[in-house]
Amino acid sequence: MSIVVFTEKNKAAAQIAGILSEGGFSRASIEGVPVYDFKKDGKEWRIMGLSGHIMGYDFPPELNNWRGCDPSVLLDTPPVKTVTKQPFASAIALLCSGADQIILACDFDREGENIGFEAKSLAEKVSNCPMKRARFSTLSPGEIKQAFSNLVEPDVNLAMSAEARQILDLKMGAAFTRFLTLAVQQRARTKEIISIGPCQTPTCGFVYEREKLIRDFKSKDFWKIEATFNHSGIDFTGMHRSGHIHDKAKADEIFSRIKGSKTGILVKKSVKESTTSPPYPLNTTEFLKRASKFLGISPENALEIAEQLYLSGFTSYPRTETNKYADDFDFQAKVLGFASGEYREYALAILSKPPVTCRNGTRDGHDHPPIYPIKAATKADIEKSVRIPDAWKVYDLVARHFLANLMQPAVFEKTHLEIGVKEEIFDTTGSVMKDPGWLAAYPFETKNDKFLPDIAVKEEVVIKKLSNTKSQTTPPKRLTEAELLTLMDKNGIGTKATAPSHIETNKKRGYFETKGKTISILDTGFTLMEALDSSVPILVKPAVRSRIEALIQEVEDGKKGFEDALEEGSVLIRDMYSHLITNKDQIVRNIAGTITDEQIAAxxxxxxxxxxxxxxxxxxxxxxxxxxxxxxxxxxxxxxxxxxxxxxxxxxxxxxxxxxxxxxxxxxxxxxxxxxxxxxxxxxxxxxCFPPDVVGPCPKCEGSMFILEMKENRFLACTRKCGHTQSLPKEGKLTIAGECEQCGWKRLSIKETGKDKKGKAVANPEKEAGVRELCINLRCPSRTGRKA
DNA sequence: GCAAGGTC
Known part of the structure; x- marks a missing residue:
């Protein structure tokens, strides 16, 4: 009996082989693809990792010449699926020809099912043995063994939903991109590609919408009246109850009533306890946001690190929508693993208050558990296994987040004081942490105490300062990467795993750029979005994606046939395309104009x-x-x-x-x-605007010497025109380079170009050409050799 | 040369 297993990637194949064989497996190679072999209960197991998708869609070759066909033809032509990674296809054929059972063990999600089906379709050419599916969401021994002893049927609807997405995305992306690129290239001499896609375009759309708010923002003046009080040696500030006052006369009137006051009275005091709950468990988006915000790691890098931590068995599967744990999740056992070492004090705090409970979120993608640490690890453990910078920081975030989620709320004491100055009321608030709770384990969120002095009602406070200051409302801020990820997530743009790559695509196309953590739109991006917004507004909005997403979800749920979904999706794309055609001239003129302008500026x-x-x-x-x-x-x-x-x-x-x-x-x-x-x-x-290049005092009169460059000659002349001159090197570019320490004149740097002082070409220009620097003053000790 | 989704 021979069993062949396909996983989504090599590392998962090795892990699973290790778990199922209890460590006793050997490694072979078929067509250069690693295969893990072992025997168990009289059965021969062979486990091979694929490399993500090994097949892909493309248009038939005759449509691959962009200028050879109208882009709209792409909308009516079904793309063709072919093997893109031939060694894997060959290896599958060799492995499966003698198999008695085939198990698809790719990641348990839409694409994973689809990748499994790619292997299945190739296996079916050489074998008709039963093909089953092993479903698991972590590479932990328990779950893997469980999955392989409870095999299920492959889910054809799940696989076909991914198929529909591939085809519709390709049709839309290819047709729109070719159309715009060719049209713009015709008008503006450029080789740039103007790309459009169901994820990248609405992603840019978010940045564009924010930019419009910023550009259209009209700032308003307001006034605020503030006081600095003092009591028992402690300064604190209060703000007039009116807050931001938009009417200057009103602010002046209030201020005139209190101006010159020396004391105020505490009118009312309230002290309340407030709590801050721990964060929800981590799903991918929340993880990427926190990695960007707390660690300054870009979403793309953070996901790569999390992937490696997962493959090395430190953390759970990093691509998940779910932020709540299953009812039977064994927190007790997991936390026990942290009871010694780095996170000991938090683990013990959690275990001291049984039963261990978590604060669950509300999203359940029915895919994988939230991201949590599979096992406790030290910095050295991580750095040994995962050789990417910042891997430890990411593990630390995941581990601390996991523990914080199980800890008690943080408790604050919030004090509110109302201070009367004449008849006017000033408010001031203070906050003191009474019990850090989960914040003890989570240094990323900092909550600073704001102390207030201990004052009793009706007690007097000293006024140190009263101010009535004019301020202006400020425009909205540019989006941060973390905020953009939130928007993408909320609107279903891309999967949890691809969101970072859509941000990268927009950067690569020159649509927007990141400066630190914030994102600014570039001219091409703005003009493109503006043009699309006025002709095919849906393209710029998340709706373009959600319409297609809804269609393929119906395929996944078995509510709609694959062909029907494809046809409906194509109708939607054709409709958008026709709007683009109608507005072609205006769109292309704007985009080409911007590109031309950028070239001119360059x-x-x-x-x-x-x-x-x-x-x-x-x-x-x-x-x-x-x-x-x-x-x-x-x-x-x-x-x-x-x-x-x-x-x-x-x-x-x-x-x-x-x-x-x-x-x-x-x-x-x-x-x-x-x-x-x-x-x-x-x-x-x-x-x-053009002061002469003065280099030092004239030795003959009260004037100054300056560089006089004539058409074919240059020398130093006197600003008083006393007649004194001094010669300058004839060759090389002259630049003033600071002051001479010995005589106070300017020093000069001369960049020479392979010629000597007399203008003759030097024998070895490579070596002798270069920059030399000297004091310009012929009488300077540095040049005469005499002491100053 | 085009998309988005996997993985390296």
């Missing part, structure tokens, strides 16, 4: 700045009839500025025009020209 040689008339880009334009500054919005915008007729033009980026010019240009080596203002030598600000 062309440092000719880029001038933003057009004050239309907001697009100004750049230098050279034609047969001469040169000028023009706007990228031409012909809608006809803004132009003249340029001098002769001389090489370079944009002096460091110069800013004091006379409202858009940018300052250097004309040859002669003079400066401000776009929109004209030649700088006719401007009253010229001396301010």
């Amino acid at each position: 062309d440092k040689k000719n880029f001038i700045g933003q057009c004050p008339e239309c907001g697009r880009m100004l750049r230098m334009v050279k034609t047969d009839n001469g040169r000028f500054v023009g706007c990228s919005g031409y012909s809608d915008c006809r803004k132009t500025y003249p340029l001098p007729k002769e001389g090489a033009l370079t944009v002096a980026r460091s110069k800013e025009c004091k006379n409202a010019g858009i940018a300052v240009l250097k004309v040859g080596t002669k003079y400066f020209w401000s776009v929109g203002v004209g030649p700088c030598f006719k401007c009253e600000h010229e001396k301010e």
Whole structure:
């Protein structure tokens, strides 16, 4: 009797072989794919790990030339499924031809079932033996043994729901992406791909919606009246009960009534105990959010680390929607495992108050338990098995979160004081932690005490300061990665496992970027979203995904046939596509315009700045009839500025025009020209903007020596024009490089280009070319060799 | 060259 088992990945195959064989297995290789063999109860077991999906959909080859077919054809053509990882397919055929039973043991979820079916479809070509399914959600010995002694039938609906998703996602992504990319490339000389997808686009949509709120925000003035009190040597602040006052007259009126007051009276005092409950158990999204917020680890990295911790047996399966434990989850046993070592004190605190109970969440994806530590581990244990930076930090978070979840609420004493100043009331609150409860195990959440002095009602407090300050309401903040993950999760965008990758896709496409933990939209992303929002609004919103998700859920539940779901999904996509076509011109014009503008801005040689008339880009334009500054919005915008007729033009980026010019240009080596203002030598600000490069005092008169660069000559001249001059090195680029310590003149750095001082080419330019630095003063001791 | 979902 020979039993063949397929798992989703190699590491899981090795783990399962270890568990089922009690450690006595050997490793073989078929077509380069590892296989784990052992004998048990007279049966021969062979366990092979796949590599996620080993098959994939694509369009028939004749549709792979983008320009060779209209993208809409993709919507009516069924894609074809082929093997994408041939060694696995060959290995499956070899393994299964002599099998008496085949067990699919991939992860217990939609894609896992589908991956199992990929192996099943290949196995069926060489074998007609029974094929069963082992279902488990952790690689713990108990659960694995349980799963393999209670095999079930493979779930065809579950597998086909994933199939429908693959096809619909590919159709939509390919058709929309090709259509927009080709149309935009036609208008703007670019090789960028404008990609659209049912997950990446609404993800960008969230960032876009927030950006709109920020851009449209109109700030309002408000006033707040605050007091600094003192009692028994302790300062504390109170705020006038009116809070934010939007009417200045009202704020002034209140303030005039209390201004100059020296004391206040405690009118009322209340002390309440409040508790803060521990967090819910971790599901994937909550885990990724906390890893980003508390540890500063990006969602992508955090998921990778959690995957490795799972494969090494430290933590449970990291891809789960569920944040509540099953009724029979044995907390007692798990916590006992932590009763020695790092987390001892928390484990003992939990065990001292039996029975051990958790604070459960409300989400149950019927998939896997929440993420929890399978076993207690030390930093050294983790670092030995999981060689990724921050693996320990992630394990520590998971372990502490697990324990915190089982601990008592934190208890705070909250004090509220009402202090009367004349007839006006000021409020102040304090908070002191009485019992840290779960917070003891969870240093990531910090709750600072805010102490208040002990005052009795009717007692007097001293007023140290009263203020009436003007403030402004602030626009909403940019989204953080943690917030974006929350939005994606709430709206069902991507799976718990892929959310990080959709964020990455948008970054790769140049739609948005992350700065630290916050996300800002980029021009291409904003324009694309804006264009889609006005033509096919559903594309920018989560609905585009949830419609398809609902369809495939029906397939999974057996309520809808696979073909019916495909057809309904295709109708939806065709409908969106037709709206895109209708608005093609406007969409493409906007996106191409933005891309063109970005290219212009990147062309440092000719880029001038933003057009004050239309907001697009100004750049230098050279034609047969001469040169000028023009706007990228031409012909809608006809803004132009003249340029001098002769001389090489370079944009002096460091110069800013004091006379409202858009940018300052250097004309040859002669003079400066401000776009929109004209030649700088006719401007009253010229001396301010372009002070001479003074290098030291004139040795002959009261004037100063400055660098005078002429067309074919350069030397030092006196600002008083006394006639004194000094020569300068003829070759190389001159830059002033600080002050000489010996004589106080400026030092000069000279960047040479393979020529000697006399301008002759050096024998070995590689070696001799370079930067040298010297004091510019010919009389300086550093040059004459005399002492200062 | 296109998506999203697995895994390396």
